[in-house]
Amino acid sequence: MKSKITLKELAKLLNVSVSTVSKALHDSPEISPKTAERVKELATLHNYRPNPVAVNLKKSKTETIGVVIPNISNSFFARVLSGMEAEAQKHGQQVITYISNESIEREKQICDMLTSGFVDGVLIAVSEETQKKQEYDHLFALLDYDIPVVIYDRINLGLPADKVGVDDEKSFYDATRYFKAKGLEKIGLASAIHHVGIGKLRIKGYEKALNNEYSALMATSTKPSELKRKIKELIAGKKVEALLCTDFESAIMATRVAYEEKIKIPEDLKLIGYISKDIAEFLTPSLSYIEQHPQELGSTAVEVLNNRLDGKYESGKFEEKIISTTLMHLESTRF
Template sequence: MKSKITLKELAKLLNVSISTVSKALHDSPEISPKTAERVKELANLHNYKPNPVAVNLKKSKTGTIGVVIPNISNSFFAKVLSGMEAEAQEHNLQVITYISNESLDREKQICDLLTSGFVDGILIAVSEETQRKKDYDHLFALVDYDIPVVMYDRINIDLPADKVGVDDEQSFFEAAKYFQVKGLNKIGLATAIHHLGVGQLRIKGYGKALKEPNLPIMAAATKPTELRKKIKSLITEDKIEAIMCTDFESTIMTTRIAYEEKIKIPEDLKVIGYIGKEVSEFLTPSVSYIEQHPNEVGANTVKLLNKRLEGKAVSGEFEEKIISTSLMHLESTKF
């Protein structure tokens, strides 16, 4: 008699990842015909079927969507959620919010819960730990349950889903070019998120702009003590003229170190940071920042999800919406 089997068990028997099995069952062009045939043969042999509870419950709409936020203390994500809530109301959708706290295990727990069938779709920004460990099987499992998923902000993951992000690479390319046009040659970069996709994109944009003779000078570390040491070296030893900070931590740390070393901003050092308006305007001097338009990010995630829920999206084809950022000049970039 044929025995039922789970997606995870199929992957183990085939010695491949869950994502590979999921993609093969959904006829993804990324999977070779030979591998797809192996997967489907074994699935048929063991009478594989998606989670029946989830499938049955998905036959009727709940009017509820699940939102997974990696870090609620980050004002960007708080504003993204605000944009989601406002847009959800326009479509008569209720929002249930979960916080992963940048934990892979917690994110997996949330995804398991959301596959029970009580939400119509999921909006998710993956955790730092998920990206660092590159463990995405639980995300591909959502696809296997036919639950519509929209990824936001942290979208550089090869998942068959709609995505909404910001132009991280272009924003830092343009910021670096701005300094170059103003005649600056020694432009540094500070980052505590170089291990994340968004951080890597910002670094990439910076690197593209700074070619010979303006070679990149970078301070990258996740540990505060190490990051502080590297930023101090950029400012006091390399004597950079400007610094671009990819995140809140590196921005605040840069302004603090400059103050401690009696380096005047903007006279001696120009600063641009990925930091929210609500903080940048109250620093002394105020710090120029990249405006990511988080409310727009949030609204667009809901729009894409609702389009799929209403059957207006093409099955098997996915949209990627990139929101343009704005460079907001305050006191730290005055010439």
């Protein structure tokens, strides 16, 4: 039997976003009582209810979890998936993996498939394009079908869902403070992900650690050629003694520029990157990095999802688990 009105149609009638309607129907504290009342009154008037096929399927567990990965070329997500698989096996669950390739359109297609009711819950790291455009209606659609959702890694989003991430802000705060404690004053930052949530948090930690004592020296761009030029200005111009890199691309770019400009690491430049252990140890010199413990992040995300499925969390209140990172010193931070 088909619903008399859809979530999208309700939103259009009320002249609000789909996310606002979904939050109101799920009693989110983010929605004012007045708005929530309007939404519920109209939903009742039009006999709104979630897709009954999905609801019926949800009455019995499928023992299957849907996992959405934004970028399979990043070894970090491969290790996260490994942690998810191991934890899911403990619960007797299967994992179906989808790759969004950082595309909002692909992510929408995946979410549409996941509303069919063949998974018990969804684990998703939201694509860069989705974050950039801030279009989350397809994610609220999952909630509308009463499918538990856990946002992992990229959690700096205003979505009413359980979240599992790492202490991005604190990691860069601690790394910056480390260099300051060593007597360095010219500490720079490079980023190719400054426009998305985790990039913003890492930059925030860096700026907070500087505490206005020194000028922030940042090279940021999503364009490789422009990022390389800006990094070159920082390190070839001897504007910085140390550089923090928020992501794989900026870290590799920094080591390349240093090599081309004959800048010795760590003698002339100290370097810390958000990069996987598998790569950091094999660079020359080896690159000090921030260990995000991806397997733990993955297993924790599955654990949180199962706690939600088992009714261990209060309805309408969402859990947020933060995994502590570890600064791993290799050759690039040797004093």
